[in-house]
Ligand SMILES: NC(=O)c1ccc[n+]([C@@H]2O[C@H](COP(=O)([O-])OP(=O)(O)OC[C@H]3O[C@@H](n4cnc5c(N)ncnc54)[C@H](O)[C@@H]3O)[C@@H](O)[C@H]2O)c1
């Protein structure tokens with residue numbers, strides 16, 4: 001892991017460090033473009049061919065039905081079942097609390113405006129399953145979709161080599177009442193949900209994280225289908241002062257590094273000692289990880305920055321806009337107002353990011369690649385549209401009428417003016 005001293009960094013170097021651009025981005029775009037076109041043209045046949053090419057499996061059919069899911073789910077070990085149940089309850093509790101009814105507002109006497117929420121009717125959820133199958137993502141996406149009241153929930157996840165899915169994902173489906181999992185991964189899953197095929201229904205909005213193929217595909221289908229946000233390779237930025245515990249910081253950095261070799265794990269610290277000890281700890285802890293090769297590549301692409309004070313650390317973090325921000329300091333309270341750009345924040349030395357990945361209740365589907373500057377993570381709101389309503393009484397029409405007539409005249413739109421005038425005269 002490279003170490004930089006903040007005072008030596010030029011503005012352009014900071015921009016480079018905060019950019020997540022990867023050399024082969026163009027190549028990925030070309031591949032994804034051709035996958036999208038093939039699915040659009042050939043439908044199910046393209047999906048079956050891609051399963052053979054990318055997932056190395058000959059699928060008899062493109063989905064598992066409720067009976068098949070129930071049978072696979074029955075093999076789940078009891079401790080995993082209990083853990084999924086607990087995580088689900090916390091996620092449900094947190095997301096249910098996000099449901100709010102807005103007040104009706106009288107902007108002028110007799111002019112009443114308000115908003116009402118309606119669920120997006122058809123949504124598509126992508127559950128990653130390339131290097132690791134993520135049942136936790138199933139909970140994170142389906143729970144708010146169900147609370148919102150979405151009536152068609154299409155779920156796609158890559159098939160295992162036996163053409164099925166694992167017992168954890170199947171158990172989540174049973175728990176959530178989802179009756180089908182489409183065995184489709186990568187950009188082709190996004191294409192199937194965006195365009196529809198003979199078997200896969202077309203949806204109005206696609207949700208979910210994934211690798212660069214998935215994220216690029218989501219970005220490319222946006223003229224057909226809405227998406228939650230670009231939620232690509234995982235990343236974490238840890239701000240650590242002298243109160244941080246290097247072994248904890250190293251564990252948190254490695255937790256995101258093991259997601260993929262293109263993940264980023266950034267350390268920003270006011271203490272040289274903490275940086276050196278954390279790097280030593282990373283070397284100790286990485287050796288026992290089953291995914292050490294993946295984690296090592298991610299760590300090699302990551303870096304540490306030595307800063308003079310916590311204010312500078314906050315400024316760097318806001319420029320980087322991390323998916324996850326860990327405040328590894330006892331002094332986090334005063335820093336909270338300085339956090340401007342981050343997907344999800346973990347406060348203090350006892351709050352590991354994996355708590356949010358699985359079970360605290362917050363959503364782990366979060367913006368990456370700096371998109372935390374403009375996007376929120378998935379929440380109940382993401383599955384809802386807010387429709388505005390207004391009603392004018394006679395007094396309301398009299399009160400607002402002259403204003404509308406004058407503005408319509410200023411814009412040269414006579415018919416707009418007439419729609420008021422005809423009512424005022426009646
Ligand atoms: N930002 C978030 O909220 C968040 C949450 C969870 C996971 N993640 C990220 O999701 C990602 C999951 O990635 P993954 O790969 O394990 O699973 P994935 O399900 O995203 O991707 C697997 C699919 O990628 C496709 N693919 C693989 N190689 C390909 C190639 N050469 N050409 C075309 N398609 C190809 C295949 O179709 C395969 O089924 C990780 O990067 C992880 O960090 C992000």
Ligand SMILES: N[C@H](CO)Cc1c[nH]c[nH+]1
Pocket residue numbers: 134136137233234235256323357364365366
């Ligand atoms: N850290 C991931 C989001 O970037 C979410 C996740 C799922 N499982 C483990 N982690």
Ligand SMILES: [Zn+2]
Pocket residue numbers: 234255256259354357
């Ligand atoms: Zn994670």
